[in-house]
Amino acid sequence: MSLPEQAEASYVRACALSDLDEDTPRRVELGGVPVSVVRTCGEVFAINDICSHANVSLSEGEVEDCQIECWLHGSSFDLRTGKPSGLPATRPVPVYPVKIVGDDVLVSVTQES
Template sequence: MSFVKACALADVPEEGAFAVEIEDTPVAVARIGGEVFALRDVCSHAEVALSEGEVYDHTIECWLHGSCFDLRTGKPTNPPATQPVPTYRVKIEGDDVYVSLKES
């Protein structure tokens, strides 16, 4: 499995998300409680950037209509979204975040 450097860990806010693009794929890198997650940075309901939403309780909330997605699985936890978003494997090496675009 190939991992690509996404960003520095310091770029990802505590309890927040950071937008990056890896191989033409928009990715939201999110951090909560010391854990780092990566998922496609596009809401499956309204096609807006999830990275602009709030991160809490292992979810990221779409700022437009309020759909929340589980950071671990990509599954929506409330409407209006009904389709999951892809999640990606993450590893931390030193001070950097690496992401594999192969769906986890």
């Protein structure tokens, strides 16, 4: 299998695009990895669902301006980069590449951005 074929094979279906409400995170488990899939800012993002500060689910938080906020202590993470934009979190969380094919949202948890 060539390198591009391997990269294509690493994408798995996370959910249906039509199931994603704007600014409402959806938690999915992909190959044992907890992922929050978010439709916001005209795009779909996939970010590791576990806050790097408090080990809680980010999908239970609020989304605004391409940021997801941890519900426990209020740390926000950029959905494009995973970088925290405020304390108490200081470490980023992984973000994953997303592809839309028809109504399917495909995510590659083997390739971090």
